[in-house]
Each structure stands twice: as C-alpha cells, then as structure tokens.
Amino acid sequence: MDMMKKAYSARYFDILEKRKNLPVWVHKEEFLQTLKENQIVLLVGETGSGKTTQIPQFVLEAVLNENPSSGPKGKKWLVGCTQPRRVAAMSVSRRVAEEMDVEIGEEVGYTVRFEDCSSSKTVLKYLTDGMLLREAMADPLLGRYKVIVLDEAHERTLASDLLLGLLKQTLISRPDLKLVVMSANLEADKFHKYFIGVPLIKVPGRLHPVEILYTREPERDYLEAAISTVIQIHMCEPPGDVLVFLTGEEEIEDACRKIISKLGDQVKVVPLYSTLPPAMQQKIFDPTPQAVRKIIVSTNIAETSLTIDGIVYVVDPGFSKQKLYHPDTRVESLLVSPISQASADQRAGRAGRTQPGKCFRLYTQKSFNELEKQSYAEILRSNLANTVLTLKRLGVKNLVRFDLMDAPAPETLARALDDLYHLGALDDDCNLTKTGEMMSEFPLDPQMAKMLIVSPQFNCSNEILSISAMLSVSNCFIRPRGEAQKAADEAKSSFAHIDGDHLTLLNVFHAFLQNNQDSDWCYEKFINYRAMKSAVSVREQLVRIMSRFQIKLCSPGFNSQDYYVNIRKALLAGYFMQVAHLERTGHYLTFRDKDDQVVHLHPSNCLDHKPEWVVYNEYVFTSRNFIRTVTYIRGEWLVDVAPHYYKLANFPNSEAKRVLQKHYKKRKLSEEKSCKLYLLR
DNA sequence: GAGCACTGC
16 A cells, blocks of 8 residues: 555654553554454453554554455445544544554544545544444445444443444444454443453553542532542642532532632632533643642543543542433433442543542442442433434334344333334334435434424425524523623523524524624624534534435515414424423423323523413423423414324323314314325325 | 533434
C-alpha cells in the first residue's frame, strides 16, 4: 500500500516511541496471533492501556498484510471501530491519524451524525455505535468491513447491545468478517456465556493506586455527608483537586453554594453537568493558583464522558440518576438509585490518573458488597418501540429468538409491538409494512416518524418538520435562577401560543430563522442558541430523508383559518396514543386501550386554560405524573384521525369514552362518503 | 406551579 511505503516524518517516529510504551504493546503479538486464529476476540483493557487508539491500528496492519488493497466493487476494505459517544469517535480518530502520519479523513476517518469525515481512501474508520447500526440497516452484512472493533462494550448502550446480537448472526454468514469486543471491566462470566469459547486477552491499565475509604455507618443524608467530606479533605489532606459525584443540576448548584459558603476563596468550586454551557464546562480545565484547591462537583458525566487530570480525591456518595421504563404505564422516569460496583470502581479510578489518590465512599464496605456488579443494560430500562422497529428493519424475524446479552422483559416487547402495530408499522403477522420501512429510516421515535410521513395529508409537512426538530433537541428555554427568572418567563411568554406548547415551539423556531439565527437574539430572548442550531441541523437531515421518499413539503397558507388546526390534527396523526381527557373531577386521565392514569399538565405549559382534550409529547414521573409539551385538540378529531385505534371496545369505561362514543354517533349520522381514512396502513 | 442522569441516529 502507498500508505505503508510513504516516508514518515520525524514526528511519526517520535510518537511511535511513545506508543510502544503503552501497556497494550506488550500484548501486540499475542493479540495478532489470536485474531489470526479466531473470528472473535475479547479484550479487556483498563483505563490507560491504550486499547482504543492502538488495537484498531494493530488490526489494520494485519488486514493490510493479508488482503489485497481493494474490497468488493473496487472499494477498499474497512476496519471499523465503534464508540458510544461522538466526541470520542472524532477525537480518537484525529489522534490515530496523527500517529499514522496521515490527514484525518483520508486513510483514517470518522463518521458521526451530521458529519462524515471519511473518503474512498479510508481504511480505518471510527464511528458511533448508532452510526454502524444505521449502516447495517442499508447493508445487513456490513460488506465493506473486514474487521469490526466494538469498543466500550461494558457500557452496554442500546446500540452496542444490538450490534453484538446482529454481528453474532452476521459472522455466521460472513466467515471472512472478524470481531474484536473491547471493554474496560468486562464481566467475564457474562461475556463468556454470550461468546462461548472465545479467547480473552487481558491488558493491565496504567493507573496509580487509589486508596478506598468506606464509612463505618451508612450516611443518612448523602448530600450533607458529601459536603462535610469535601471540607474535611480540604482541612486535612495534602494538595490535590477533588471530584465529587452528585446526581443532578439542582443538587450540584446547591452543593457548590454550600461549599463556597464554608470554604470561601481557599477553594475554587466548579459545577459540571451536561446542560451547562460549553464555556462553563471548560472551567474545569482552568488552572488554579498554587494554594487554591479545585473542587469539581459533577454528575455522571465525569464518570464516562469527560476525563479530568489532576484529580487526587474522589468523593462518591454512591448514587446517580437512572432512567427506568415501566411497560405497564409506559412511563419513563428518572430515579436516584444506587450505582453498581463497576461504576463505583470507575469513579474511584478517576483519583489515580496522575498520582496515587484516595476515594471516599460515603457508604459501608458491606453496602458496597451488596451493590449490583454491573449497571443494568440500557435495553432493560427503555421503551423499545424504536429498537423493535430497527430490528425488524434489520431483517430479524423472531425477536424473542434474537440473541441479546440481556433479554428485555416480555411486557416491554409486547408494548413495543403493540404500539408499532397501531402506528401501522407492522401488519397482523408482525411484518414490517411499507410505512414501517419508511419510519425506520427516520432518526426519530416511531410516533414522530409517522407524524412526518402523514403530514402532507394535512398540508403542513414544513411545520411538522420544524416541530419535530424542536422536539428532538434539548429544551430551548433557558430559565436562570434568581433575578433573571422573571425576565426569562416574560421572554418565553412572548412566544407562547395559547393552543399549546408544540405551536409555541414552532413560533420559537420561526422567530429564530427570522432573526437570522442570531446568537445575540437568543441571549436576549433566553433561548438556548446551541439547541436552536442543532434543531436547524436536525431539520435539514429530516428534509433529506423526506425528499428521498418523495414526501411532499408543504404548508397551509399562513393566513388560512385552518393553519393551526391542520398542524394540531397532524400532531394527532402520530401521537394519537398520547392523549389525555379532562374529567369532571378536574383531573386529566390518559386515554389508552386497557389503561388510564391520572396525570397533571406540566407547569411549563403555555395553555391559557385547561382544554377538554390534549395531545402530549412525553409522560414523565418526577414529583407527580406529568404530561409535558401539550397541545389542545378536539375530541372529534380522534374519531377522524385514528378510528382504527379508537375502537373503544378495549377501553376502560370513563367519561372520555362516553364523550368519544357521542362523537362516533354524531359522525355516523352525518356520515357521507367523504369519510376519509387519514392513516395509511 | 416544576425541572433536565447520560448518550445516540
């Protein structure tokens, strides 16, 4: 290969010497020999082993030695390496390109959503696990790949679990394809049961020792305990920065204030969580004066996504917020829960990156022993409607027999199938319909994809595109604490549409475009500029998918009386299963087959009254059962838009049911042949 | 009248 014959720069040899010092190099020959003799290899490499940057290069070397330079149809073979996060895919590939003395995007590249930095020359490609899953949808045999390296498998993300299951099948029909599964703290038993007889290579990491300290008694209040531990560390321990793990934004801001009030400017206290603006996140890397100790108070983001050097002390109360899904009620909730032993060890390891450190666990050794070994895989804690759609699209006939490391609860699968059936994505035999196939191409939840696909029937696909984009990104309304709060609320109310939050989001999106996507305008209006920019990118991507399927882009005339009515009906065409009815008791009840629940309008809503019927975007359980992002709809629309769903025989007796029955009667009376079925099956 | 653990397509 040209690449191999090229004269290398001095810098290349300089870096090569450093690379050879990484722990993983000791195992290079062993790894290559094992890969030669096996189709699958498991590799456990702790933090600092160099596995993410080096193993794919070893693999590439082996592939290039054994294969001619071109693959199918004259295209080059690829070695792919998946990462759970896009930032990692991008930064690691840059690093590797540098190590190999090539330009990024040429021989070494990456592909993440919204950005493909690879070319026909690319032979080593880093990509997010979700991206490889998308590629598999277009080509289930992943024909261009010679070897796939699945990194961070221990994180058990939904996409990586699905890839494992899929690759297990693919490897049978593609004996020439190889798989390397890499992880930090592989639960050897579990992976060995999943990959029977597969060789395992262990590479030590390069961490300094971390002393673990437990409390003698369980702590009653972990927040107070965390704060007093920080103070104690500051008073009694030698210099070194502190990292405290807490569960959420509010808790973190609260803790920061309390630490500052106790220690003043002897310390520099920095909060860290994902919704913090990037400039604020950057502060964790600011150097501090010699005598000042840095104290970082962080969510789980510092456990996996962000690495901070210089931490010597870790304070670990043992909790994090975790997503849970209840298939019976179809509610996703965020619950403060005990972490796993693997998480606790990961947290402790953050103290030993630059020198020996200490980890203060605010629980007893006995409690630690009682924690789960590993965190629950994401697939066990999620609504699986989208996952099932993906699997169907990948050609999986029998979902129950699809070999996953952790099988989801049967109820969760049943719910997902049920929802997809009602959306017209699956037929009576559980096969993917044409609509379902289209839906699977959208990087959206099935309801939203369905809403987009049918939106031209309501003559408002342009508006539904904008609303979908806004719903796909994080909350665009900034609401600071303190004095600015009132101003923020006023700014928000200037966008409010009294018929509902979806329409309010549309107003914000239009206003953002009208103001030329100006960041200063966002600042004045308390709008999150980043969220808006990403809504614009999402919308562009959705438009491309729409045009691929030749779905018409259209708008009702803005002055038309039906402008908002059409949009609200289109919302319902996707979200007809997420409707609530105001009962005479003054409470809303969700209205679904076989189940109803008391819910409350989330206080962030923009409605000026409580309408009889609402459609909602999400159902969240926090302090109460809330429905968030709600829009006023009319009961008779349910009968028009989703008659196949609202057959009522399966619905529990309720006020809502009686109201709907009246609508059906009325419709029957005035029934003409113009009765339109809006939903294509 | 209340929040947004973290990702990803």
